[in-house]
Amino acid sequence: MTFLPKPKLHHPGLAANTLGFTRRDYEGTISTLCAGCGHDSISAAIVHACFELDLPPHRIAKLSGIGCSSKTPTYFLGNSHGFNSVHGRMPSVLTGANLANRELIYLGVSGDGDSASIGLGQFAHAMRRGVNMVYIVENNGVYGLTKGQFSATSDKGAKSKRGVVNNDEAIDLVSMAMQLGAGFVARSFSGDKGQLVPLIQAALTHQGAAFIDCISPCVAFNNHVGSTKSFDYVREHNEAVNYLDFITEREEITVDYAPGSVEVVKQHDGSLLRLRKIAGDYDVHDRAAAISFLQHRRASGEIVTGLLYVDQEPDDLHGYMNTVSTPFNELVEADLCPGSAALDKLNAALR
Amino acid sequence: MLQALNAANSLQRVNDFVVKFANVNGSGSASANQLFAKSVLRMGIPVAPRNIFPSNIQGLPTWYEMRISEAGYLGAREGTDLMVAMNPQTWDQDIASIVPGGYLFYDSTKPRPASQFRDDIVVIGMPLTELCNKEYSDPRQRQLFKNIIYVGALAALLQIDIAELETLIGEQFKGKDKLIAPNIHALHMGRDYALAHLKCPIGLTLRRSDAVGDRISIEGNAAAALGAVYGGATVAAWYPITPSSSLAEAFQKYCARYRVDKVTGENRFAIVQAEDELASIGMVIGAAWNGARAFTATSGPGISLMQEFFGLAYFAEIPAVIFDVQRAGPSTGMPTRTQQCDLLACAYASHGDTKHVMLLPEDPHECFTFGALAFDLADRLQTPIFVMLDLDIGMNERLTRPFTWDDTRQMDRGKVMTAADLEAGREFGRYLDVDGDGITYRTYPGTHPTRGSFFTRGTSKDRHARYTERAEAYEENMQRLLRKFATAATLVPAPEVRAAREPTRLGAIYYGSTSAAMHEADDRLAEQGVHLDLMRVRAFPFSEEVRAFIEAHDKVFVVEQNRDAQLRTLIVNELEINPAKLQRVLHYDGSPITAGMIVEMIEEHASSTVVPIRRSAP
Numbered sequence: 001m002t003f004l005p006k007p008k009l010h011h012p013g014l015a016a017n018t019l020g021f022t023r024r025d026y027e028g029t030i031s032t033l034c035a036g037c038g039h040d041s042i043s044a045a046i047v048h049a050c051f052e053l054d055l056p057p058h059r060i061a062k063l064s065g066i067g068c069s070s071k072t073p074t075y076f077l078g079n080s081h082g083f084n085s086v087h088g089r090m091p092s093v094l095t096g097a098n099l100a101n102r103e104l105i106y107l108g109v110s111g112d113g114d115s116a117s118i119g120l121g122q123f124a125h126a127m128r129r130g131v132n133m134v135y136i137v138e139n140n141g142v143y144g145l146t147k148g149q150f151s152a153t154s155d156k157g158a159k160s161k162r163g164v165v166n167n168d169e170a171i172d173l174v175s176m177a178m179q180l181g182a183g184f185v186a187r188s189f190s191g192d193k194g195q196l197v198p199l200i201q202a203a204l205t206h207q208g209a210a211f212i213d214c215i216s217p218c219v220a221f222n223n224h225v226g227s228t229k230s231f232d233y234v235r236e237h238n239e240a241v242n243y244l245d246f247i248t249e250r251e252e253i254t255v256d257y258a259p260g261s262v263e264v265v266k267q268h269d270g271s272l273l274r275l276r277k278i279a280g281d282y283d284v285h286d287r288a289a290a291i292s293f294l295q296h297r298r299a300s301g302e303i304v305t306g307l308l309y310v311d312q313e314p315d316d317l318h319g320y321m322n323t324v325s326t327p328f329n330e331l332v333e334a335d336l337c338p339g340s341a342a343l344d345k346l347n348a349a350l351r
Numbered sequence: 352m353l354q355a356l357n358a359a360n361s362l363q364r365v366n367d368f369v370v371k372f373a374n375v376n377g378s379g380s381a382s383a384n385q386l387f388a389k390s391v392l393r394m395g396i397p398v399a400p401r402n403i404f405p406s407n408i409q410g411l412p413t414w415y416e417m418r419i420s421e422a423g424y425l426g427a428r429e430g431t432d433l434m435v436a437m438n439p440q441t442w443d444q445d446i447a448s449i450v451p452g453g454y455l456f457y458d459s460t461k462p463r464p465a466s467q468f469r470d471d472i473v474v475i476g477m478p479l480t481e482l483c484n485k486e487y488s489d490p491r492q493r494q495l496f497k498n499i500i501y502v503g504a505l506a507a508l509l510q511i512d513i514a515e516l517e518t519l520i521g522e523q524f525k526g527k528d529k530l531i532a533p534n535i536h537a538l539h540m541g542r543d544y545a546l547a548h549l550k551c552p553i554g555l556t557l558r559r560s561d562a563v564g565d566r567i568s569i570e571g572n573a574a575a576a577l578g579a580v581y582g583g584a585t586v587a588a589w590y591p592i593t594p595s596s597s598l599a600e601a602f603q604k605y606c607a608r609y610r611v612d613k614v615t616g617e618n619r620f621a622i623v624q625a626e627d628e629l630a631s632i633g634m635v636i637g638a639a640w641n642g643a644r645a646f647t648a649t650s651g652p653g654i655s656l657m658q659e660f661f662g663l664a665y666f667a668e669i670p671a672v673i674f675d676v677q678r679a680g681p682s683t684g685m686p687t688r689t690q691q692c693d694l695l696a697c698a699y700a701s702h703g704d705t706k707h708v709m710l711l712p713e714d715p716h717e718c719f720t721f722g723a724l725a726f727d728l729a730d731r732l733q734t735p736i737f738v739m740l741d742l743d744i745g746m747n748e749r750l751t752r753p754f755t756w757d758d759t760r761q762m763d764r765g766k767v768m769t770a771a772d773l774e775a776g777r778e779f780g781r782y783l784d785v786d787g788d789g790i791t792y793r794t795y796p797g798t799h800p801t802r803g804s805f806f807t808r809g810t811s812k813d814r815h816a817r818y819t820e821r822a823e824a825y826e827e828n829m830q831r832l833l834r835k836f837a838t839a840a841t842l843v844p845a846p847e848v849r850a851a852r853e854p855t856r857l858g859a860i861y862y863g864s865t866s867a868a869m870h871e872a873d874d875r876l877a878e879q880g881v882h883l884d885l886m887r888v889r890a891f892p893f894s895e896e897v898r899a900f901i902e903a904h905d906k907v908f909v910v911e912q913n914r915d916a917q918l919r920t921l922i923v924n925e926l927e928i929n930p931a932k933l934q935r936v937l938h939y940d941g942s943p944i945t946a947g948m949i950v951e952m953i954e955e956h957a958s959s960t961v962v963p964i965r966r967s968a969p
């Protein structure tokens with residue numbers, strides 16, 4: 001497929017955000033994915049989230065691995081630098097990028113094959129390092145790009161389009177991320193924009209490792225009867241524990257929900273997450289309880305969605321490493337090179 | 352006890368012999384042996400110590416071998432002139448390694464039958480264990496001071512200036528002053544015993560000299576790490592592997608010294624011990640893509656794991672610095688032995704048509720200069736740069752020219768377009784070769800709100816970094832990468848030539864840690880009337896001088912420390928030289944190459960007739 005330029009005609013009536021950008025400025029080139037692919041809905045949600053958050057597009061770096069899902073960064077945020085790296089290794093590339101310049105926002109996009117199969121190790125280690133990023137797995141339970149093989153998130157007993165049954169236990173990335181110390185963990189569904197957009201916004205403002213597992217049906221290879229990642233199956237088994245409204249510092253909070261069913265979570269950067277709770281007893285700050293809740297629901301075949309865990313005082317890799325506030329890529333000779341005097345001293349000590 | 356060999360037959364040498372210590376790994380001998388080596392250096396006599404150690408933490412045998420050479424030959428040498436045999440496990444092989452007329456120093460506490468000795472060596476026994484047991488009650492002290500006691504005895508036997516040893520002990524325990532007196536006491540215990548009971552000096556003696564000059568002594572790994580600090584590296588990602596780990600650890604040490612903000616205590620560096628080598632190189636590539644200078648340090652098996660990323664960095668044109676401290680073969684068996692065996696694995700690393708730049712330092716001085724230079728080259732060429740050390744120079748302290756730095760030097764960040772450039776309307780095409788040197792402009796992420804962003808991918812793309820599968824675009828890009836590689840050949844360190852004393856039709860090409868042995872071999876061959884012009888190759892791709900050198904000679908020996916003549920393969924392949932002209936001189940058993948080996952192999956071929964190129968085919 002060759003590059004398809006998208007007509008860059010700004011409609012005079014297009015609404016602009018506070019930075020003067022229209023939604024177009026957050027879009028990329030036209031998608032080359034299959035019509036109806038869940039991944040395209042996630043791209044749209046990313047565009048929507050960034051536009052509404054008034055993020056300067058060029059201050060976001062988008063990185064991905066390999067797969068249909070990992071191709072999507074071409075289809076959003078055209079004014080951002082992007083890096084389509086190698087299969088399963090986006091987390092390390094993102095980690096390095098993040099170390100080089102702590103001021104950008106890092107958006108990692110991956111697939112279930114990319115993150116749970118070939119890249120499980122890198123996924124796990126990026127989470128435990130607390131890299132400040134938004135890590136989205138566009139989870140279709142299948143290798144889309146190589147035409148329909150099972151991935152490591154395929155549920156045990158799920159049937160492929162060709163009728164093969166998966167006998168291997170599924171890896172639940174959400175449970176893993178929680179166990180490994182991610183500061184923000186959520187699950188959503190590409191077909192549920194109302195839930196997904198605020199989750200992405202909340203993740204983007206979270207100052208630590210934020211992970212979103214987004215079920216994203218593959219219309220070509222995983223949307224048939226017997227699949228547990230099809231649109232129908234997910235709609236039927238989706239159990240949202242909460243819905244989120246994302247409120248920036250600028251906006252006022254107006255409580256229009258009955259007390260008891262709303263919880264306001266203040267993030268480190270001042271933004272507010274208003275959780276409209278559905279499962280009344282679900283506590284998004286209790287890592288251990290959340291893990292246990294998820295395991296129980298999973299055993300009974302439910303796909304729990306919503307904001308599942310958030311750490312209100314997250315730290316990140318730069319914090320742990322006590323690095324300077326100036327991005328490394330702006331440091332100059334005087335900051336980095338000890339010079340000849342230090343060398344003379346060192347020479348003397350080596351004789 | 353001294354079983355005296357007829358003095359006329361025992362070795363009589365001043366400032367020119369090999370001492371070898373046979374120890375047990377983890378017995379605390381390392382610092383005593385280093386103390387000994389350093390005292391020789393302080394007397395102004397060149398020394399090249401080498402650790403010969405197994406892949407083990409405690410219990411297995413280790414050796415510390417010291418080549419003492421007034422003439423400055425720092426290469427390894429066959430045979431031992433004085434064996435300090437402190438490890439009963441290796442007794443037989445240690446005794447066997449002593450040259451006829453050489454000396455054996457051993458712990459005579461437990462008597463050994465005469466059959467365990469040789470009658471063509473001088474045997475010097477000293478009851479070390481007995482002395483220690485009498486003096487110390489704590490087993491740990493018994494062990495540690497035993498090492499210092501034998502150093503004291505050797506000082507008497509070899510005439511080491513005891514004042515130098517005392518000064519060194521003072522320096523070593525600076526800040527832990529309580530330890531100074533007991534160590535000096537042990538030193539004197541050994542010395543006094545030797546003076547009273549043994550014939551001092553023996554035929555091997557040390558005499559103060561000024562042959563060391565202003566040279567310094569440091570491991571190549573530490574020097575390379577220092578080069579990375581001076582070269583402006585801020586991100587290091589690594590996974591432990593012998594013999595490269597000490598490079599990353601030295602970087603940590605130097606950063607703690609030079610890169611911590613004095614006011615805030617914050618770090619101007621980030622070091623990640625990654626989960627594996629794939630992650631290490633991934634982090635390096637991510638950091639470099641984003642404009643930081645980044646490196647990893649590894650060895651052969653790590654290089655194997657990093658292959659896919661090398662391809663990505665080559666095609667996506669991302670700077671990266673890789674220090675490969677080469678070691679022999681696979682993960683078990685020989686990881687603590689030296690070789691130059693990763694040249695081909697690095698030169699053509701990864702999928703597709705790839706070629707990579709390699710720097711080949713000969714000693715710690717060049718580990719430092721090439722270490723710093725690698726970051727300029729990586730940024731200038733936007734490609735991985737491999738700095739090829741090996742265990743021999745990486746993990747042994749080596750006498751080397753002192754480090755220098757030009758304070759006016761600026762980092763060469765290569766072709767980077769800034770927001771101002773973009774604002775001024777300069778055309779940006781990530782893969783657009785505006786200067787004709789194959790090197791294109793890049794922007795760092797986050798530079799400008801609406802201009803200069805691009806999508807990085809390993810797959811094919813057009814000049815503006817847009818995805819394409821068009822054949823012409825792919826080919827054009829691949830041709831440009833070749834142009835870039837040709838540019839690289841003009842930027843990397845040029846080869847060094849050492850002309851023969853007499854005109855000759857014979858040449859020798861060598862590189863890296865082979866230098867020391869090669870120079871010594873060359874001197875010896877010249878004495879025998881075999882004259883060689885020498886060329887030390889310092890980088891890949893080769894400059895035209897390499898071709899010219901080979902063309903100017905009838906036969907060129909290519910001396911290397913691997914089985915498959917890897918540099919020779921590169922020369923034949925890249926310069927399309929007739930292979931018949933290039934004679935392999937190879938050593939690859941895991942020990943460092945010696946002058947003796949080179950002399951022997953070159954002598955064997957030096958006289959054989961040279962077949963002229965055109966008449967070679969029947």
Ligand SMILES: Cc1ncc(C[n+]2csc(CCOP(=O)(O)OP(=O)(O)O)c2C)c(N)n1
Pocket residue numbers: 066067068069070087110111112113114115138140142143144145146151659
């Ligand atoms: C090292 C390597 N092995 C195999 C492949 C082939 N490959 C490309 S995409 C892919 C699977 C992608 O699956 P997933 O991450 O789930 O993405 P999806 O296409 O389903 O969105 C594979 C195996 C590759 N690109 N690189």
Ligand code: SF4
Pocket residue numbers: 032033034036037038039068069140144145217218219220221
């Ligand atoms: S194959 Fe599946 S995942 Fe890939 S684009 Fe098509 S629908 Fe999407």
Ligand SMILES: [Mg+2]
Pocket residue numbers: 067069111112113138139140141142143144151
């Ligand atoms: Mg998938």
